[in-house]
Amino acid sequence: MKSTPGKTFQKFKKENQTEDINRVGSPQAVLADEYLSAIKLVDVFVANIADKKQTARIVKELMTVSPLGDLQHLKRVRTSSDHGGPLQVVLFKSQSGQQMLENVNSDSKPQRVVDGLGAPYLVKVPATPPLTRQQYYEAIKYWPVNFHEDKEIAALLSVNYFSNEDLQYIENYMNLAIRLARTAETKMQLPIGAVVVNSSTKEVVSEAYDLRQAGYPLQHAVMVAIDLVAHSQGGGMWQFDGNYSHPSLKHATMTGANDSNGPYLCTGFDIFLTQEPCVMCSMALVHSRICRVFYGSSHPDGALGSHHKIHCQPGLNHHYKVFRNCLSQETEKLYKDR
Amino acid sequence: MSEVDDLYFQWMNEALVLAEEALKAQEVPVGCIIVYSNKIIATGGNEVNETKNATRHAEIIAIERVREFCRKEELSEKEIFKFSTLYVTVEPCVMCAAALRQVEIPVVVYGCANERFGGCGSILDVARDEAISNSIGPCIDVIGGILADKAIHLLKHFYKGENLNAPDHKRKRKNNA
Numbered sequence: 001m002k003s004t005p006g007k008t009f010q011k012f013k014k015e016n017q018t019e020d021i022n023r024v025g026s027p028q029a030v031l032a033d034e035y036l037s038a039i040k041l042v043d044v045f046v047a048n049i050a051d052k053k054q055t056a057r058i059v060k061e062l063m064t065v066s067p068l069g070d071l072q073h074l075k076r077v078r079t080s081s082d083h084g085g086p087l088q089v090v091l092f093k094s095q096s097g098q099q100m101l102e103n104v105n106s107d108s109k110p111q112r113v114v115d116g117l118g119a120p121y122l123v124k125v126p127a128t129p130p131l132t133r134q135q136y137y138e139a140i141k142y143w144p145v146n147f148h149e150d151k152e153i154a155a156l157l158s159v160n161y162f163s164n165e166d167l168q169y170i171e172n173y174m175n176l177a178i179r180l181a182r183t184a185e186t187k188m189q190l191p192i193g194a195v196v197v198n199s200s201t202k203e204v205v206s207e208a209y210d211l212r213q214a215g216y217p218l219q220h221a222v223m224v225a226i227d228l229v230a231h232s233q234g235g236g237m238w239q240f241d242g243n244y245s246h247p248s249l250k251h252a253t254m255t256g257a258n259d260s261n262g263p264y265l266c267t268g269f270d271i272f273l274t275q276e277p278c279v280m281c282s283m284a285l286v287h288s289r290i291c292r293v294f295y296g297s298s299h300p301d302g303a304l305g306s307h308h309k310i311h312c313q314p315g316l317n318h319h320y321k322v323f324r325n326c327l328s329q330e331t332e333k334l335y336k337d338r
Numbered sequence: 339m340s341e342v343d344d345l346y347f348q349w350m351n352e353a354l355v356l357a358e359e360a361l362k363a364q365e366v367p368v369g370c371i372i373v374y375s376n377k378i379i380a381t382g383g384n385e386v387n388e389t390k391n392a393t394r395h396a397e398i399i400a401i402e403r404v405r406e407f408c409r410k411e412e413l414s415e416k417e418i419f420k421f422s423t424l425y426v427t428v429e430p431c432v433m434c435a436a437a438l439r440q441v442e443i444p445v446v447v448y449g450c451a452n453e454r455f456g457g458c459g460s461i462l463d464v465a466r467d468e469a470i471s472n473s474i475g476p477c478i479d480v481i482g483g484i485l486a487d488k489a490i491h492l493l494k495h496f497y498k499g500e501n502l503n504a505p506d507h508k509r510k511r512k513n514n515a
Contacts, residue, residue: 216405217440218398227391235390237402265392278473279464280436283457287392287433301473308462310432315461317454 025330027170027294027323029156030305032312035131039138042127043094044071047111048086048118055087058116066092066110073129075144090143091120132157156321170294173197173272174327176207178296181274181334183248184209184221191334194225195272199291205229205269207250222281224249225271226288233263266290274331276302276324282310285320292321296331346425346447349373350484353425354449356383356396357492367492370396370426372404372443374418380404397426397434401441419443427489429482431455435464439475447481449489458482 049055059076068074068090077089091110111117125143130136133154136147155161162170173195180193192210197203206228211219219238228251230236240249256262266288273295277285282303285293293304293311303310304322311322349371356369360383370382382400386392404422408415419441427449430438435457438446446465448458457464458480464470465478 218401218437223393226393230389230391233390235388237385237389237391237394265390278436279457279462279470280433280440280474283431283433283436283455284393287386287431287455289392299473301470307470313461315454 025328026159026167026325027162028325029161030309030311030322030324031153031156032309035135035153035157039130039135039142040127041124041142042071043122044074044125045091045094045120046088046123047091047120048080049077049089050086050116050118052087054116055089058089058114061114062089062091062110065113069093071125071127073145073147074125075146078144086118088123089117090125091117094122169202170272170323170326173204173270174274174294174296174330176204177272177274178327178330178334180207180209180221180248181331184211185334187214187246189213191274192221193272193274194221196225196229196266197270197272199268199270203252204250205232205252205254207248209248211246218280220278220281221273222271222277222284226266226284229266229269229288264289270294272326274334275299276304276306279303279308279310282308286310286316286318289318290320292323294323294326296324296326296328297335298324346481346484349378349423349425350427350447350449352378353427354485354488354492356381357427357489360384361492361496367496368396368426368428370400370424372400372422372424374404374422379407379418379422393433395431395434397424397430398437400424401437401443404441416442423447425484427485428452428493429456429458429460430465432457432462432464435478436474438478439465442475443478444476445479445481447484449482449484450486450493451482 049058055077062076068076071090071093074090077087080086080088111120123143126139126145130139130145130147131150131153133149136145139145177193177195180195181191184193185191190210190213194208196205198205206225208221208225208228210221211224224238227236227238228240228249231240232251232254240246254263266285268291270292271285271290271294273293275297276295276299277293278299278301295304298306301307305324310316311320353369353371356371357367360369361367365387366384368384371378372380380400380403382396382398382403384396385394385399404418405415408418422443423445424438424443425447429448429450429452430446431452432455446458451460453460455461459482465480468477471477
């Protein structure tokens with residue numbers, strides 16, 4: 001039952017020092033709040049173990065009479081903060097902060113059933129398992145916990161997630177999205193550009209910009225880009241071909257669109273956007289099964305990090321990765337008057 | 339039952355007829371109508387498979403038919419939407435709820451809840467989220483649960499089948515269920 005969190009902590013700390021996710025203009029993963037929030041605490045009753053040699057027996061007996069339930073992430077026993085002090089063992093979760101002492105000391109309670117325990121007292125411990133190293137460091141200030149690092153999340157939190165080649169890929173298509181936004185501006189449209197790219201072949205599938213000010217309020221850049229993808233597969237709804245006012249709107253022509261294993265909606269595609277999409281567009285990307293979204297500037301009502309996080313919304317049947325801040329030093333210039 | 343309630347059921351029955359037609363055509367059985375001045379000015383059904391565009395939901399199709407109607411009749415779109423009511427057999431999804439706000443439809447009446455995508459409370463309440471009024475438009479008055487059982491019945495019928503347009507490896511087989 002002895003834990004050595006200190007050792008693990010040092011190893012983690014060293015790697016953690018290289019993290020700096022707020023570099024200007026570099027892609028930053030937008031993760032669900034649970035990975036970013038401060039840890040929540042809960043009161044538990046603990047007791048000192050009078051004789052350390054009895055620890056194994058006490059823990060074994062407590063496992064039967066008082067299982068940890070939803071606190072499985074806690075190590076059952078810890079050495080109290082002063083070195084060589086008594087061992088402390090978790091008894092049970094306090095039902096409310098103001099639990100009456102007589103209730104605590106009732107005959108059925110573990111410290112009555114299990115021999116060798118001192119008087120129970122309240123301690124604050126982490127209520128849920130830590131999901132990131134940062135939460136882990138925070139958690140062990142209160143009580144030693146088990147930590148099973150999610151490698152994918154850890155990688156997403158690191159600045160080294162993207163190779164130089166990836167970063168070049170992102171920069172290239174963000175630059176194209178910015179050029180499209182500039183074109184939109186010359187057409188009296190909102191300066192929002194969108195580029196859909198096949199992430200495995202790196203081929204552009206569609207190039208779009210915002211058209212909502214051209215008469216139809218639903219023609220946001222993302223909606224236009226998605227329909228152009230449909231055109232590339234022999235479908236589509238809105239007529240852009242032969243639209244001489246907007247020759248910059250483009251789509252590829254995909255072969256095999258009618259094969260059972262041909263392209264299906266936006267599966268396997270990335271989209272590059274100058275600005276964070278709204279809730280309609282973010283959900284349109286869920287329906288379209290997009291793979292990844294890269295955007296430059298955030299928007300206060302945006303649905304991929306600001307007002308909502310549609311890409312990690314519980315209950316939805318498709319989730320995609322989102323990276324904000326991409327080339328934001330450039331995209332911010334598009335929205336400086338906002 | 340009040341007169342207004344009666345009207346909800348009457349129009350929802352019209353929307354259900356469309357949903358039944360969609361089911362016969364092997365499309366997702368969702369029916370949608372837009373009513374203006376006590377007349378159906380637009381109808382819509384899901385057109386995702388034929389357009390290969392996953393955003394072609396019944397509500398979006400109906401919105402675009404209203405635009406066509408207005409062009410033909412030389413009416414102001416904005417004025418027509420502002421006094422229209424949309425009836426749809428299934429709760430609008432998150433995307434459609436936001437779309438309906440942007441064209442400024444004030445009232446939406448739906449049949450059954452949409453537990454997978456619903457934007458009027460099931461997944462998110464986009465229809466009544468005041469915080470985004472500046473960018474997405476005014477909130478919508480939502481009335482749900484009108485003839486819900488009939489709408490659910492049609493959906494159950496459909497999902498017993500399979501979507502033939504999904505690629506082989508993504509398709510759910512009937513016998514896997």
